[in-house]
Amino acid sequence: MAYIAMATGFLLVLIGFYGALTQRNLLRMIVAFTIADSGVNIVIVAIGYMRGRTAPILDATVSAAEAVQRIIDPVPQALVLTAIVIGVGITALMLAYAYRLYERKHTLDIAKLTDLQG
Amino acid sequence: MRSFALLFLTLFLFWVLLNGSLAPDVLVVGAAAALIIAALFPKALSALTDLRPTPRALLTAVAYVFYFLKELIKSNLAVAAIVLSPNLPVNPGIVKVRTKLKSQMGRMLLANSITLTPGTLTVELAGEWLYIHWVTVDAPDIDHATASIVAGFERYLEVMYG
Amino acid sequence: MDVLGGLLVVAGAAFLLLGGLGLVRMPDVFNRIQAGTKATTLGTLLSLAGFAGLQPDWTLKLFLIGLFVLFTNPLSSQVLARAAHRAGAEESPLTTVDVLNDEQGK
């Protein structure tokens, strides 16, 4: 399962980058970036996965004593947790800049934006 | 004041269900959180806000739940019959019906119930008029449509919310 | 109890399938919303009831999930139907009557 998820994550990164490089509309470039973002997160979580183990939360099913044998690596999860939240902040920032750009130039098309130059 | 207390009660009940425990620390935190949220939203509604505080209304509410579940299952069998038949026997249209309910919560429950029951979907709610998309239109004029779509639920909701 | 729960889950899945089938087969947006909302709501509720039978400890949480589905699912469908109508979604040629269209003067 980890392999499938990791391959999907890498493919999502590639698809996202392809979109970001070839789109002409600024908004859709940002959409492509968020897809690449999810892809990276999936890859990192998939690296932490271990076959036959369960989530790093102790309760009735997983006691503290057997935790070492039963749980998966919690560090990548903590990393991705923060990465997702920061990702939203970045997206909001990019969208705010796109809005300002549109207000100035009245277009979001990259080709037209570079033509106008000020 | 009454609506504030009812909102607080609803939120507190929700909190207890969510935690699934009656430990004192859980209750203290829940009471504090419910109090703050209820104070922040004086305009908020809860399922109890407009409910009439009479025993009859409560009994009707219980009866309403069963009636609703029955209609829900009936509606799904009807949809199943339409979807599975090879030639799709649909006769769709948008009709207009009238409701007598005044309370907002009652009207939302009515709209939701209509959406989940046989072949009908609320498209718009404007004043006392409901516009309803109907998969198999039997009676396009207002009175007949009202009788066959709204009346069943309204009978219960009128007792509950008025 | 296990078998009963399993049967309920299968019934729920069957209604979900019905919803998917309706989504594919129905002729226009409104009919698709109809099939989508009703069948998936009942399907989800039945599956949740079935899982509650299989795992009695989870009943409370599953009940809450069912309650949320019951409130949010019709709400989103209604808002979507209104939006689709206002945006001028194409209606199937089978449509017989549309009071709302006449009144909004379209």
Added chain:
Amino acid sequence: MSHLLPWLTILLCIAMLVAAIIAIRGLSSPIAILAAGLVSLLASVLFLILASPDVAMTEAAIGSGLTTFLFFFILGRVRSSENDGGPA
């Protein structure tokens, strides 16, 4: 019964790739945004399969409402001269 999980993973991964391709090559901007939202909602289920409920909950809370709304909000603001570029 755990042999079901790999199949579920494969199904989700195929759906995510399809949604991502729609997001990149799709005809209209709203659909591209919606497809990106679908990618993150499905990613949330995938995270749960990979035994990370914390991450799954974050993705569900953020990917479903906030991100989609931010995009649609800006899209609604700049709607007037819709120049739907698409791929160059």
Added chain:
Amino acid sequence: MAELLINLAAMITGVAFLLALWRFFAGPADADRVVAFDVLTIIGITGIVFVAFLEGRGIYLDVALVYALLSFLGVIAVARYLERGL
């Protein structure tokens, strides 16, 4: 017996998921795709409960709770955009 039934249910749900995905892929108008999106998120709730059951962890249900209460926000945002209210 119960195991067989669960397998069957998972397969049926998978088919339903694929049908909705097809509608998302093919849907002629924007609104059709939004309906498909709505149905996909609801099937996702069942999927999460399936995963919780297969892994035998009750705490996973919290994720389904959040999913059930928040997934309709996306649909409402799209709907408001489509009717030009946003």
Added chain:
Amino acid sequence: MIKRAVALVLLLMLGGIFATLMLGYTPDSELNLTARYYAERTAADLGAANIVTAIVVTYRGLDTLGEVTVLFLSASIVGLVLASNRRPALRVRTPVGELLTTGARFLVPLILLLGVYVFVNGHLTPGGGFQGGAIIASGVLLLLLADPLRHFSHHVIATVESLAGLFYVAIGLAGLFLAGGFLDNRLWPIGTLGELFSAGAIPLIYSLIGLKVGAEFSSMLASLSETEEL
């Protein structure tokens, strides 16, 4: 056309790197040294059932403080970038239907309470401050969808945000003096594993993070909603 070809070549190279990474990857069968430490010690040392929470709040607490600051900065910059064109009264092209307003009035308190549940129980169940904050912001988002002209008080949001931040740092400093170090959660006895009031200061810290993150996201939404239609 050339642009697309260049993009494809770049992506092929990137794909090659990814493929070699995939081929060279072998999953661990045992926890590595760091993870083993966390798995063995968390329950006894900190009393938190959710190990991810323990890492985010305590073991790597300083990083989380930095992350919250980054989020605060990005929220402020969004506010700043959009600041120049705030108009008090806008009109909405399509009014909101009664269904959505009623639904929002009904659902918003429940969503907010769910957010509180998620961040208060961060040390026991999945979830925590970041998720809870996002859920609270989703409640604000539903309010905004139901009433696009609604005015959120930036003052209140900023006050909640900075008070939560202040207390967060204060608890961190208290840990420096009363316990083992900055953001140490053992300010008071850690209690029994699995109860709501356990794991020392973790529920308190995570609640403060939740409020702060919720306020930051809400402030982003509020500054966006005050922009003018172009």
